[in-house]
Amino acid sequence: MAGESLQTKDVSLLDVLDAVLEKGVVLKGDLTISIAGIDLVYLDLRILLASVETLIQAQEKSASNTVGDGRLESRREITKEVREEVESHT
Amino acid sequence: MQAEVNTKELIYLYAFIPTQEYEENKLTDIKGIDPDYSIEFYVFGEITAVACLVKHEDFAEEVLQKKVEDMKWLQEKAYHHHERMNTLHNTYTVMPLKFGTIYEDKNRLEDTLAEHKENIRTVFQNLSSKEEWNIKIFTDKKAFIKEVKENSSEVAKKVQEIEGLSKGKQFFEKKKLKDFIEKQADKEIDKYCESIHEQLETFSADTEVKKNWERKLTGRDDDMCWNGAYLFPKDKVEQILQFISEEKDKAEKDGSSFKFEITGPWPAYHFSSFQNQGGE
Structure with missing residues (x-):
């Protein structure tokens, strides 16, 4: 049993999502996503933003060397918002 | 650019x-x-x-x-x-x-x-040489509360205390009793899960206690009361699975409603953060 990793068929979608998504699976009351007629997963989609944060952090770093890049400025704003959102949910 | x-x-x-x-x-x-x-x-x-x-x-x-x-x-x-x-x-x-x-x-x-x-x-x-495993424990909380209500010595003590009070005070204390029983049940569930966790910890290189999922998420008719990720040395895995299997048997024999769900080995998703090494 030990040694070989689990194949997809052995674990539920929920287990996989809980492992591979940055914040795991989070319940959010007003958002129900259903697959094949079964209410399977309630997902707080903001969890994904946290993963993308890695990218944004890298940009923020390089932004300090790039003067007047409006796109990065606006992204930084978004990141701040996201971070607050995520924190208020955890 | x-x-x-x-x-x-x-x-x-x-x-x-x-x-x-x-x-x-x-x-x-x-x-x-x-x-x-x-x-x-x-x-x-x-x-x-x-x-x-x-x-x-x-x-x-x-x-x-x-x-x-x-x-x-x-x-x-x-x-x-x-x-x-x-x-x-x-x-x-x-x-x-x-x-x-x-x-x-x-x-x-x-x-x-x-x-x-x-x-x-x-x-x-x-x-x-390590691998991640996920261990969840479930229990039927309603049944557990009933069991605590009927058999807990703590609850029996509380009931006795209440009976010694004046009629007026009894009224309020009885109202609070339901709460007390539920809290007592939670305490006992936690105690059980934590004792399992502590034993698993002794085998583990690292652990992460995760949030329990609600019934809506699991689709089960009992309640998740423990959700933990564990980083086990590969050469200990057999021994650990044996330990869990024994605990499972014990729970069954004792007539408790605790059920285990073990999945693994997983890639070490929970133990691979490189951003906050030593920061947490």
């Missing part, structure tokens, strides 16, 4: 692996998360990044946010991510990254790697 950003492909990052292991056994021809591209191995000194090119139209930050709302898409891609990770995990010491870790270009990836080189090396060492 900025004008080119949207025409170039992005880099979807799966994992880091030790270059030495990659040099010894090179996997090739693995289809990427974007089926138009294959998985590539970027060697940066002793660390190799496992990645795949992806198109802006699918993985640009603002697009990705929309795409993940499509459950079918998310399911397909999340499974892909997990399956590729298993493939890597079967061959290498793998430091898995989360779904949706995306870099704009190789230079940024290289910068991140350079910055966290030491941490990544430490994670490789920590993960070597």
